[in-house]
Amino acid sequence: MDGLFEMGTVSSSDEPATRSGGSLAGSDHASAPLAVRMRPRTLEELAGQRHLLAPGSPLRRLVEGDQPMSLLLWGPPGSGKTTIASILSLQTDRRFVEVSAVAAGVKEVRAAIEGARTVLARGGQETVLFVDEVHRFSKAQQDALLPGVENRWVTLVAATTENPFFSVISPLLSRSLLLTLEPLTDDDVRGVIAGALTDGRGLGGAVGLDEDALDHLVRLAGGDARRALTYLEAAAGAARSRGLDMVDVETTETAVDRAAVRYDRQGDQHYDVTSAFIKSVRGSDADAALHYLARMVEAGEDPRFIARRLVILASEDIGLADPTALTTAVAAAQAVQLIGMPEARLNLAQATIALSLAPKSNAVITAIDAASADVRAGKVGPVPAHLRDAHYGGSRTLGHGAGYRYSHDEPFGIAEQQYAPDVVADADYYRPTSLGAEGALKERWERIRRRIRGT
Numbered sequence: 374m375d376g377l378f379e380m381g382t383v384s385s386s387d388e389p390a391t392r393s394g395g396s397l398a399g400s401d402h403a404s405a406p407l408a409v410r411m412r413p414r415t416l417e418e419l420a421g422q423r424h425l426l427a428p429g430s431p432l433r434r435l436v437e438g439d440q441p442m443s444l445l446l447w448g449p450p451g452s453g454k455t456t457i458a459s460i461l462s463l464q465t466d467r468r469f470v471e472v473s474a475v476a477a478g479v480k481e482v483r484a485a486i487e488g489a490r491t492v493l494a495r496g497g498q499e500t501v502l503f504v505d506e507v508h509r510f511s512k513a514q515q516d517a518l519l520p521g522v523e524n525r526w527v528t529l530v531a532a533t534t535e536n537p538f539f540s541v542i543s544p545l546l547s548r549s550l551l552l553t554l555e556p557l558t559d560d561d562v563r564g565v566i567a568g569a570l571t572d573g574r575g576l577g578g579a580v581g582l583d584e585d586a587l588d589h590l591v592r593l594a595g596g597d598a599r600r601a602l603t604y605l606e607a608a609a610g611a612a613r614s615r616g617l618d619m620v621d622v623e624t625t626e627t628a629v630d631r632a633a634v635r636y637d638r639q640g641d642q643h644y645d646v647t648s649a650f651i652k653s654v655r656g657s658d659a660d661a662a663l664h665y666l667a668r669m670v671e672a673g674e675d676p677r678f679i680a681r682r683l684v685i686l687a688s689e690d691i692g693l694a695d696p697t698a699l700t701t702a703v704a705a706a707q708a709v710q711l712i713g714m715p716e717a718r719l720n721l722a723q724a725t726i727a728l729s730l731a732p733k734s735n736a737v738i739t740a741i742d743a744a745s746a747d748v749r750a751g752k753v754g755p756v757p758a759h760l761r762d763a764h765y766g767g768s769r770t771l772g773h774g775a776g777y778r779y780s781h782d783e784p785f786g787i788a789e790q791q792y793a794p795d796v797v798a799d800a801d802y803y804r805p806t807s808l809g810a811e812g813a814l815k816e817r818w819e820r821i822r823r824r825i826r827g828t
Contacts, residue, residue, distance in 0.1 A: 406606065408599045411565070411568065413459075414460065416433065419456060419457070420562075420564060422554055425552055431444070432457065435461065445550070445551045446533070446552050446554060448534070449596065451594070451598045454532035454533075455532060458505075461530060462501070466498060467498055467500060467501045468489070468497075469501050469503065470501070470527075474504055474506040474508075474509040477514070482517040482518060485521075485527070486527055490526040502527040503530045506532065507532065507537075508537070508540035508541065516544075531545075556595075556675075557598055563591055566602070576609055579618075580609045581618060581619045582608075582619070582620045583619060585621070586620050590604050593673060596673075596675075604625070608629065610628065611625075611628035650669065651682060659726050663722060663726070666679065676713075676721060679709075680705055680709045681706065683705060683706070684702040684703055684706055689738045691733055693736065693805065695732055698727070702724055732809025733808060734805070734809070736804055736806055736811065740804070744800070744802045747797055755794060756794060757795075758776075759778075759790065788825070789825060791826075805818055
């Protein structure tokens with residue numbers, strides 16, 4: 374049936390198929406891709422995701438068969454979602470059925486659930502229904518999953534790279550346990566590559582990999598184990614075709630058609646390139662900023678780190694000169710979380726250009742720094758009595774709230790009264806520039822301040 378895959382063999386036309394114990398797609402033959410051959414077979418072999426593997430965790434209970442439950446696996450590509458489904462197919466006594474979110478329709482979904490219900494009614498095995506890329510399902514297709522999940526005719530394991538709170542219907546989300554997978558760390562990816570070099574299912578020691586080439590592959594992988602193994606396989610093939618028993622950087626560059634960007638995410642290059650990126654945006658040079666952005670992206674820098682830097686810059690270097698800058702930066706950060714790489718590079722590029730071209734002002738950081746300096750210096754006088762809380766019993770007898778002027782009752786909604794403690798009553802923290810939208814705010818703030826202080 375199109376869009377429907379069931380593991381195992383069929384003994385007769387009217388008997389349900391049962392799991393025979395292959396990999397997820399039965400593609401563990403010698404010519405299968407390295408990433409498929411090296412797919413972990415047990416939870417202990419799973420790279421990263423330590424937070425999901427503790428004894429008694431939902432994932433362990435499901436794999437070890439103690440407790441059926443439906444899972445939503447949310448994480449970036451190559452973090453182990455499909456691998457977890459594969460481990461379930463290998464390590465449990467349940468039937469394992471996969472529905473393709475790309476090819477299957479409502480008919481196929483209902484057929485899979487009805488088949489599982491029939492087997493269960495006959496006293497047969499429980500069924501694990503795996504749906505990869507569940508966010509591609511329409512609302513009607515997701516609705517078709519609900520009866521099976523609600524009645525426990527199937528144990529649903531659905532995987533998505535997109536935020537399920539946006540892409541999965543609420544009834545399905547509420548009936549499933551959401552597990553969030555984290556991007557693999559550099560050390561996780563190094564371990565995956567090291568295993569593939571020596572394991573008999575992988576390269577079996579046929580070639581070695583020098584340290585610079587390893588660093589290059591780790592950078593290119595960007596936390597994606599599947600991508601790391603795909604590039605390793607290409608580099609190893611290129612080395613063997615040249616008669617080499619060691620994969621070097623030059624061979625790796627040729628095999629994957631990507632130059633080795635000299636960039637250490639924990640070293641000087643990380644800080645130097647990041648510094649140049651921020652200073653280019655601050656200096657309004659969009660071209661230079663895009664160059665450094667591209668260097669970070671191509672080197673596999675964490676896009677969330679880049680997005681965080683832009684959010685900070687939006688307030689530190691632009692502030693109220695363009696009040697939309699922070700909105701733009703936050704939207705880019707949210708897009709990175711929602712979409713992931715490589716597509717999110719477009720959102721980062723848009724934000725980089727917008728922030729580069731925005732008028733600049735450091736008045737926000739100057740203001741908060743000045744206020745913080747006064748507080749650290751001990752200028753923290755008592756709150757004026759008329760501003761103190763007057764809602765509890767006895768507060769009025771203490772003079773709290775006496776003489777307070779309600780701003781909405783005053784002309785222009787501004788009351789002349791003292792707000793700051795005496796020790797900083799004349800403080801002048803916020804000093805807006807005349808650039809961009811802050812120019813209009815500068816005039817307004819000067820008028821408001823004069824009215825408040827009676828000057």
